Amino acid sequence: MAGLIAAVVGGIVAGCLGGSPLQVSGPAAGLTVIVAGLVDQFGWQVTCAITLAAGVLQILLGISRVGRAALAISPVVVHAMLAGIGITIVLQQLHVVLGSTPSGDAFGNLMSIPESFRDANPQAMILGASVIAILLSWKKLPRFFQQIPGQLAAVVLVTLLSIGFGDSVERIKFDGSLLEAISAPVLPQGMWGAVFIGILTVALIASVESLLCAVAVDKMQSGPRTNFNRELIGQGAANMASGALGGLPVTGVIVRSAANVDAGARTRASAVLHGLWVLVFSIFLAPVIMMVPQSVLAGLLVIIGVQLVKFAHIKTALRTGDFLVYFVTVTLVVFANLLEGVLVGVGLAMALVLFRVARSSVNTQRLPMQDGRAVWRVGIEGSCSFLSLPRINRELYSIPASATVLLHIEADFIDFSVLEAVEAWRSQHESNGGIVHVEDYGTRRLTDAAQGSPRRGFSTGVLSSGLAAWKRWQHPDVASGNSNVDGLPVLRGVSKYHQHNAALMMQDAKLLAQGQDPSTLFLTCVDSRVVPNVITSSGPGDMLTVRNMGNSVGGAGSDLSFEAALEFAIDRLDVNTITVCGHSNCGAMTALLGNDHLNDEGDAPVDQWLKGMFESRQALSTEHPVRLDAEAAGYSRIDQLALVNVAVQLENLSKHPRISARVAEGSLNLVGLFYDLSTAAVVRVSAQGIEQPDLLKQD
Template sequence: MTSQLERSSPPTKRMPGASFFGADLGASLVVFLVAVPLCVGIAAASGVPVELGILTGIVGGLVVGLMPGSSIQVSGPAAGLTVLVASAVHQHGLAMLGVIVLGAGLIQVLLGLAKLGTWFRAISPAVVQGMLAGIGLVIILGQIYPVGGLEQPDTTVAKFTGLGELASAMVNTPAGQSGLGLAVLALLIMAGWKRLVPAPVNLVPGALVAVVVASAAAFALDLPVKKVEVGSLLGALNTPDLGAFGSIDFAVVGSMITFALIASAESLFSAAAVDRMHDAPKTQFNKELVAQGAGNTICGVFGALPMTAVIVRSAANVQAGAKTKASRVMHGAWLLLFVVLLPGVLGFIPLAVLGALLLQAGWKLLELKSLVQLARENRSEAAIVVFTAVMILATDLLVGTLAGLAVAVVKTAIEVSRMHVRAEHTDEHVRLELGGNATFLKLPHLLEHLEELPSDKHVHLDMTTVRHLDRACHQAVESWVDEHRRNEGSVEVAMPAKVG
């Protein structure tokens, strides 16, 4: 009897927590392997010690990873902020970086508490795409110089004018030839890894494989290339002192606001994209903005790089099977252990290989395939993307983005201000019917039609179907009616029910 009861008993179920932990543990290791070369490469491209990039990744995992907002997306230093950081360090010095990042974090916290997080989704997608494409162009134009063994010029003009010298260095100098070869090797590995290597081996990030293989080749062949300079994590801390806070001026405040807005937009757009990839609870945008702000505040205290939610790491987290926020917290713990126990490993990485890593990141930000598709569907939107990207390349990130936003607003205003005019002529009178939105943008078009009306016929001006009549057009119509009647013309006007 006992054995029969035992055979009929239901099988023991595994606790969901255990299965989730196994999935999150595996995902955290994958995200850690993705994060290491990116943290190092972004810090090097930003002109700061590489330890500060890893420190930002640690804060993104251990601090932001524990906070409410999003459960799956992963935070850390982002290629999209490289241009901002490099510009801020060049303009204000490394000592002010912590102050700027701390201020940006506090602004993000205030924006989240004011429940303004969801408003970031109202930004024109074309402007955002143009912003990312512009950042991609700046990254590409800058990172080809480390590949050739040269220092990156400070200005966009100098980067263009220095291309001839760069090409010569790649062809004629041992450092340039070696750097070019290593970069090509790394790019080929990253491009073909997922396609050529079977599962489950291809779960190892291609970027990590490229860095390991190219660095090993540089070491084995004793190539004359510059390599990452590594110190201790504690020694790299860039905590701002009281004197730095006393140096805050309008330019520094402007940098804080720029960092906060760009980092917030990138994080929340990333959240919207990542939410479509998984079935876990969706992002609470205002709470996520507070979490990002708290992370940047702590990064500012340490003088580290600013952080955002990063789509590359977040997508890797989803694809590796993460179930809860534990995966992103553990990835931060692995980063901490790595920089404490194995910091010397970073010193084997050539700067040309990191340049190749960022060249690929910049190329992805361009999204040329998406731009071509957009141009086929909506040329004006594609024009905004191109205009924003070119303005960022020609000026800077803030000016270029604001210029793109201004063009997007004007385009929307023109499209919204569509007004149709229809005229019916008889022997004795003219009926002019207006419809749509009569705004100041259509004022020249409206006056042109009114001035063409004959003065010897009775005019019936029907505006009852106008949805919106602004003050400029209203005053223009009243002025024309008064003038028409002074010239002994007969006019009758039917105004819309509501005048704006």
């Protein structure tokens, strides 16, 4: 009766107030042993008071907003928890389907399966198998039948079938009255320390079970997500009500919740109605309940248990290297208890993350001899902490004395212990006649470890991808060998490309080697700070790129290289877009704006070239829409000229005899861009003005 009170209260109170709309709450199976101990120690009514107080503590936890910590639990642990519960249900309810009595633990149920099959009750087995068959085939029936939940149809149909079996099958027993079972809690007479421990234990275990169940329910359905803090408050209110009425502690129950989701529930009304139906049947329809054979409900539970074990989750755990966490969690949930299994699983998952994240990759390679001396390369990558010291020391001290060592470090985290270990080895190696060259390319360098507490830098992938400038990772004190040529930045960059990115390029390189098919001709300035592929998120083969001073399409200082590229792009490659890209703080624009002698005769190459862009300088002094927009946006005079220059070059392109017809008919697009170096933003430029980028817009 106390369990039924908890089921009614859990459904109605937690259903109305909780933060997980589809979670169904009821008496907590995970608290059975604890509640039994509390009843034995304090009596039933004091246990009810403990339940009520535990509810108050849960509400305080919810108000404290600690509920979202449940999201920090690894998905593989949640999947394993569900699978463990499913296996436990199947092992237990299989005996009931066979008409036998299950053991008190999973191991006993597993060992006694042969005995239950030997002594099976044929009538009970027929009923249980019928429920299983109906549930397996229900979703294959026409949509008209599927409007009725398969679980409800199976229980009703097979219960009607069981009437012909009479008393040969064991049915649900329902003794006593729900209303008479209601009782008020009583305060304990002393032993307040033990009472407080009981309150804390019930509150924490009930909260953990409910939050874990809510996380699992979210993974089962695509509807509204759980508000975990509200869920704690709802569970606390339910426990207060259950304790006040003489009921068992309440938690979210995964079996009921899974049945709720599988039946097609969409709103919290399903959980509330669950509590109302339990109340109605317990008070008014007890004789109907007692008609249902136990093997019928057992067949239903066997299907639910099997559905909780997802083979897709097992495959994922195997593929991602998390199978050990999955296996240990499942085993402990089945053969120990839910809380112990989850806690060990979380701990093991955290240890695995620590092992993966906090360890570094260390490899040693022997290179060809130089000047009669052995040369070794030692690469250390990743997160370098004291946990990496055994492997780092093993590799470093395995190198022969007097050898030349190229120590390549690319780390995103280095603590002082690693610096100390490397310096100690370096000192010893050099004292024995060896030579050590350190290549420190990481976002965290060895010297950083001595400057303060260790911090993680940006991903080293940025340094390895070609996005980082040489100055970010090539330092004056770095030497990669005895040759001066090896120290040239461009050759170091090529070496790093071969180490990190050449393999990634291999697949595309084989395809690109057969020919090019770019869609865009990209004209930009020679300025080294403008990297077209970076600002357009493009790769090899996407754009035919031409660069000249001030991104000019021609004029007095006509650029034959651009004319040749334009002919090739239009006639041979049939590009559909021509892009002109200027940039801020442009040296060509600075010279153009400050040179008052462009009309004079002069042979200087720069002066000759700038004359071709004199038209842009003249446009700057007019009411040009681009200049007005740029001035309103706060751009400097030089950047205003750079923006206007892009618009002028687009206008010149639109009149170009080779492309004007295609532009007019719409088969060729002209695009103007402006790269703002100070903000790394790209601005769209057209004859009508400029369009600032929406940095919050996502694909």
